[in-house]
Amino acid sequence: MKTLNVALIGYKFMGKAHSSALLDYPFFFKHGVQPVRKVIVGRHEAPLRQAAADFGWEEVATDWRTVVNRPDIDVVDIATPPSTHADIAVAAAQAGKHVFCEKPFTATLAEAERALDAVTRAGVKHMLGFNYRRVPAIGLARRLIESGRLGQIYHWRAVYLQDWIMDPQFPGSGS
Numbered sequence: 776m777k778t779l780n781v782a783l784i785g786y787k788f789m790g791k792a793h794s795s796a797l798l799d800y801p802f803f804f805k806h807g808v809q810p811v812r813k814v815i816v817g818r819h820e821a822p823l824r825q826a827a828a829d830f831g832w833e834e835v836a837t838d839w840r841t842v843v844n845r846p847d848i849d850v851v852d853i854a855t856p857p858s859t860h861a862d863i864a865v866a867a868a869q870a871g872k873h874v875f876c877e878k879p880f881t882a883t884l885a886e887a888e889r890a891l892d893a894v895t896r897a898g899v900k901h902m903l904g905f906n907y908r909r910v911p912a913i914g915l916a917r918r919l920i921e922s923g924r925l926g927q928i929y930h931w932r933a934v935y936l937q938d939w940i941m942d943p944q945f946p947g948s949g950s
């Protein structure tokens with residue numbers, strides 16, 4: 776089976792989710808590809824080592840720039856705050872790596888254009904983590920709209936309610 780060595784940048788909330796997804800992937804999808812959780816990257820070595828042990832990564836590294844240039848890395852998976860995405864995506868693309876990037880893509884339109892240009896020029900696979908698109912209820916809503924069953928849509932209002940940042944002292948999450 777073909778293997779793909781993954782470098783995951785960021786090891787906290789989405790880092791844990793991506794680690795789990797990479798582990799589960801061959802269970803759900805039979806595409807003849809086995810992702811290898813090769814190296815997980817963060818800035819602080821002690822919690823990073825703990826995350827690597829908890830999530831099952833082979834190695835740790837504290838400098839993403841070095842990691843994205845490693846010849847043994849095939850895919851760079853970006854799970855850091857949005858202000859860091861463009862620089863990592865551009866460097867990874869220039870090193871010829873496929874890029875998976877968490878949403879929101881970047882903090883500014885200029886950064887988004889720079890990063891998209893880099894992956895397009897490099898000819899690498901690239902994808903953003905808009906995972907809610909595949910939620911069954913959202914897929915159903917799309918089909919209802921596209922089929923015309925709801926008629927002409929003039930206006931819609933939606934709310935996404937969460938209570939986990941009720942504390943006004945909560946630091947910015949970067950999302």
Ligand SMILES: NC(=O)c1ccc[n+]([C@@H]2O[C@H](COP(=O)([O-])OP(=O)(O)OC[C@H]3O[C@@H](n4cnc5c(N)ncnc54)[C@H](O)[C@@H]3O)[C@@H](O)[C@H]2O)c1
Nearest residue numbers: 785786787788789790817854855856857877878879904950
């Ligand atoms: N798709 C989804 O459902 C979903 C859900 C939550 C968050 N997100 C997105 O995922 C991304 C990460 O969010 P999170 O909630 O995991 O944040 P987090 O704060 O929990 O984790 C961020 C990680 O990035 C690391 N990091 C920060 N700056 C770095 C740098 N310069 N170099 C290396 N590592 C660095 C931190 O050490 C940490 O491990 C954001 O873009 C966020 O919007 C997506």
